[in-house]
Amino acid sequence: MNKMKLLKIITILIPVLMAMLFAVHEYILNWFINLPRCPAVRWFDIYCPACGNTRSTIALLHGDMLTSLRYNIVPLILAVLLLASYIELVTYSFGRHIRLLPRKLGFYIILIILLMAYFIIRNFIPYLTP
Incomplete structure (x- = not known):
């Protein structure tokens, strides 16, 4: 089997697997309901970069962007980046090369710096706390 045919099969299977995961997401999310409180909040009274990710992902799965x-911006940013990557993969595997994601390292460095600033600032602004 050649590479392009395998790539097309994988490209088609990804949404099928995602739909299957979405169909059972309520069952999977029940595992995360009783997670312990974040150690950073408990011991140091600060919000770590991961604080609110679970609740943010649950809200995103329910369509409440x-x-x-409000809980955490990271899951939504990752969802957008993954969707753009998947669209690029689809266009590449079917012969068109559409680039949606920036290819410059500077973009990702600025994104990381902005996220770090967000993680620090949200400890001081009550509206940004998860």
């Missing part, structure tokens, strides 16, 4: 952003 504003609540997802």
Whole structure:
């Protein structure tokens, strides 16, 4: 089997697997309901970069983007990046090369710096706390 045919099969299987995961997401999310409180909040009274990710992901799976952003911005950013990557993969595997994601390292460095600033600032602004 050649590479392009295998790539097309994988490209088609990804949404099928995602739909299967979405169909059982309520069952999977029940595992995360009783997670212990974050050690950073418990011991140091600060929010770590991961604080609110679980609640943000749950809100995103329920289609509530504003609540997802309220808890933590990272899952929504990752969802957008993954969707853009998947669209690039689809266009590449079917012969068109559409680039949606920036290829410059500077973009990702600025994104990381902005996220770090967000993680620090949200400890001081009550509206940004998860």
